[in-house]
Amino acid sequence: MGTSGSKGIDGAGSADAAGGGAAGGGGEAGEGGHAPEAWHGGAQLYVSLKMENARIIGDLVPHVYGSEPIIGSWDPARALAMERELASLWTLSFVVPPDHETVDFKFLLKPKEDTTPCIIEEGPPRLLTGGMLEGDVRVALFKLNGDDEVLEFRVFNKADIVSPLELAASWRVYKENFQPSRVRGIPDVSINVAPTNAPEEGSAATLELDLEHYVVPTPTAPPNEYAANLAATPASLIQTGALWTNDVLLSDGIQSPSTVSADFEGHSNHKKNIEAWATDSARKIQTSGLIESKSVGTFTSLQKPDGQKGLFVDRGVGFPKLPKSSSTCSLASGLSFGSAKTMPEAAGAVAAAAVADRLHGSKEDRKLAIALVGLPARGKTFTAVKLTRYLRWLGHETRHFNVGKYRRLKHGANQAADFFRDDNPEGIEARNEVAALAMEDMIDWMHGGGQVGIFDATNSTTKRRRMLMKMAEGNCKIIFLETICNDPLIIETNIRLKIQQSPDYADQPDYEAGLQDFMERLANYEKVYEPVGEGSYIKMIDMVKGQGGQLQVNNISGYLPGRIVFFLVNSHLTPRPILLTRHGESLHNVRGRVGGDTVLSEKGELYAKKLASFIEKRLKCEKTATIWTSTLQRTILTASPIVGFPKIQWRALDEINSGVCDGMTYEEIKKIMPEEFESRKKDKLRYRYPRGESYLDVIQRLEPVIIELERQRAPVVVISHQAVLRALYAYFADRPLREVPDIEMPLHTIIEIQMGVTGVEEKRYKLMD
Numbered sequence: 001m002g003t004s005g006s007k008g009i010d011g012a013g014s015a016d017a018a019g020g021g022a023a024g025g026g027g028e029a030g031e032g033g034h035a036p037e038a039w040h041g042g043a044q045l046y047v048s049l050k051m052e053n054a055r056i057i058g059d060l061v062p063h064v065y066g067s068e069p070i071i072g073s074w075d076p077a078r079a080l081a082m083e084r085e086l087a088s089l090w091t092l093s094f095v096v097p098p099d100h101e102t103v104d105f106k107f108l109l110k111p112k113e114d115t116t117p118c119i120i121e122e123g124p125p126r127l128l129t130g131g132m133l134e135g136d137v138r139v140a141l142f143k144l145n146g147d148d149e150v151l152e153f154r155v156f157n158k159a160d161i162v163s164p165l166e167l168a169a170s171w172r173v174y175k176e177n178f179q180p181s182r183v184r185g186i187p188d189v190s191i192n193v194a195p196t197n198a199p200e201e202g203s204a205a206t207l208e209l210d211l212e213h214y215v216v217p218t219p220t221a222p223p224n225e226y227a228a229n230l231a232a233t234p235a236s237l238i239q240t241g242a243l244w245t246n247d248v249l250l251s252d253g254i255q256s257p258s259t260v261s262a263d264f265e266g267h268s269n270h271k272k273n274i275e276a277w278a279t280d281s282a283r284k285i286q287t288s289g290l291i292e293s294k295s296v297g298t299f300t301s302l303q304k305p306d307g308q309k310g311l312f313v314d315r316g317v318g319f320p321k322l323p324k325s326s327s328t329c330s331l332a333s334g335l336s337f338g339s340a341k342t343m344p345e346a347a348g349a350v351a352a353a354a355v356a357d358r359l360h361g362s363k364e365d366r367k368l369a370i371a372l373v374g375l376p377a378r379g380k381t382f383t384a385v386k387l388t389r390y391l392r393w394l395g396h397e398t399r400h401f402n403v404g405k406y407r408r409l410k411h412g413a414n415q416a417a418d419f420f421r422d423d424n425p426e427g428i429e430a431r432n433e434v435a436a437l438a439m440e441d442m443i444d445w446m447h448g449g450g451q452v453g454i455f456d457a458t459n460s461t462t463k464r465r466r467m468l469m470k471m472a473e474g475n476c477k478i479i480f481l482e483t484i485c486n487d488p489l490i491i492e493t494n495i496r497l498k499i500q501q502s503p504d505y506a507d508q509p510d511y512e513a514g515l516q517d518f519m520e521r522l523a524n525y526e527k528v529y530e531p532v533g534e535g536s537y538i539k540m541i542d543m544v545k546g547q548g549g550q551l552q553v554n555n556i557s558g559y560l561p562g563r564i565v566f567f568l569v570n571s572h573l574t575p576r577p578i579l580l581t582r583h584g585e586s587l588h589n590v591r592g593r594v595g596g597d598t599v600l601s602e603k604g605e606l607y608a609k610k611l612a613s614f615i616e617k618r619l620k621c622e623k624t625a626t627i628w629t630s631t632l633q634r635t636i637l638t639a640s641p642i643v644g645f646p647k648i649q650w651r652a653l654d655e656i657n658s659g660v661c662d663g664m665t666y667e668e669i670k671k672i673m674p675e676e677f678e679s680r681k682k683d684k685l686r687y688r689y690p691r692g693e694s695y696l697d698v699i700q701r702l703e704p705v706i707i708e709l710e711r712q713r714a715p716v717v718v719i720s721h722q723a724v725l726r727a728l729y730a731y732f733a734d735r736p737l738r739e740v741p742d743i744e745m746p747l748h749t750i751i752e753i754q755m756g757v758t759g760v761e762e763k764r765y766k767l768m769d
């Protein structure tokens, strides 16, 4: 009895401290063994017998035979085959009670599933007590070819304490893995043409005629706001305390006050110039005194002198003053999301590229400015917003700087077309000034940790672009992104939206007057417009429809620019809905178990029918649509009643891989792997399940899905899983990565995302509880 003679693989006592070595049958703690209290609760010993030999002889496989009841029989023909664990290592594992009767056994060699020839090891039987081999564990000697050849195997064993819960969990996983899948044989691309079991009138699966009946409020709707307003708050204007519009301050929520970092040589001088300019401007401006600013989520709450608080939306009227004390003005500060010191909040390719850039790239190359170029109403802001959203979602610290927002803040929103005339030197000077300010802020922000700045202005002359290139020198790489659109219908739509939504025309109640002014402004720009031909650039010509057009690329290289080009090639603004839903309730959902590949519960099956009926009604006017599922049964079964649309299985849509925790309840994880449970709780975004995935891993593998969703021109229904849908939804709703793991994603609810010219809109339908 005891463990002293047992040897682990490294020759040390094999009762491993973490996994639990075996104590003697009487419960005493031997060397590396466990105190008696470890045996609480019906724990068992998980015993692994191991044999090691680097020389493999023919098809001989090590076997074990020995006494009942554990080994089974002294009949060599019924010996138990050992499993090959490594090239030279063989194992046989079994479970015994800690106080099991001594087992005597021997090793033998024979071909698998064959009775002869059979070579039995030399020497007396071996004894196993309390899960461990007795005495000094001798090597196993086999005599081959008479006595001519001797084969030696190292022998050792290991015993771990396992609780009944652990045993049950692994048994359940084993059983589930061996249950044949109900969706085997369904090809990756399929379509049902005839109704399988269409719900009968009046059955639980029939839906109300009017789908509005199922609409439920959206918990946090994506901001329905004029896109330029959502660009970064003009930090320089605010920090100097000079300028505020009457009611605007919209922050993008991850902005911390710009700071000039030590490695930013020569920058502070420039900053002083701007401060001087701003202070000077402030003197000229009538102020009306807002007295406090606090960050509230993604918006900024201001308190007016009369105590009135609220969220203020940019309409660009008047210039109330912000007090000089800048500490009260910091916008959504303190969120060190991807700061300069930390690695990016990203995994896989994005992290690899960031590390490579840091290690090998020049300082300048690590920061990227994408400067839009184009006439007004050519979709620049639309492109800027989309690109910002995509890069942020991938984990790149990205921010949109809209020069129009700076202009409105400094010069007022209601500037007439004359302000934009090419023979108005003050107007030109004023516009260049705000462009320089925005560029300054952007570079400032990059030095505080920002990675990609999207610089949104017309930048329509070579002179202006030269200024930007000069400012970028030594600070960041600059790529011009020119949007050219010759389609009169698209231009007309853009112009209409501009007049209806832009703060520039908020004070103009007469649409026709607004239109006339805007057309004059456009003509002013057209007179001086010079297409890009210098530096690094991407030119998108008539690509907004997602069909045809032209993309020209000049002097573009590197990971991020390459990704940007790929994204732009695939995105367009044809309106179409994307419907996101989790599968119907599964058996694991009922039991509160994570992962697995179980079938639907009765309730889940009912949802599948309701969903089919919903899709039939919702997409009845669409010429075509596709249904995407994961490769797991619960999504394929949820899609199965849907008729008439092609269904595609995507591995990338499979649920987050919960690795060793697959099939467990959260309670079990907490009990059996408390450290894992705590680590996940602390950082759910980055936490990677042992042998599984993290949310960041999921985001990485979803990138092709996002690109394809962008590229599709027809509606898509995505039937997937909680974690995956959180990640996809975060992209469309522009939610920060840190929020992804906690986004609400209820069962039996459809989230409809409408992609269109004005951005992304969302609607939710709850078909059942």
Ligand code: F6P
Binding pocket: 589, 592, 593, 594, 595, 596, 655, 656, 658, 721, 722, 723, 741
């Ligand atoms: O519980 C359902 C489920 O889809 C699991 O399969 C998955 O592990 C889990 O949700 C993901 O959610 P969370 O990240 O909150 O654990």
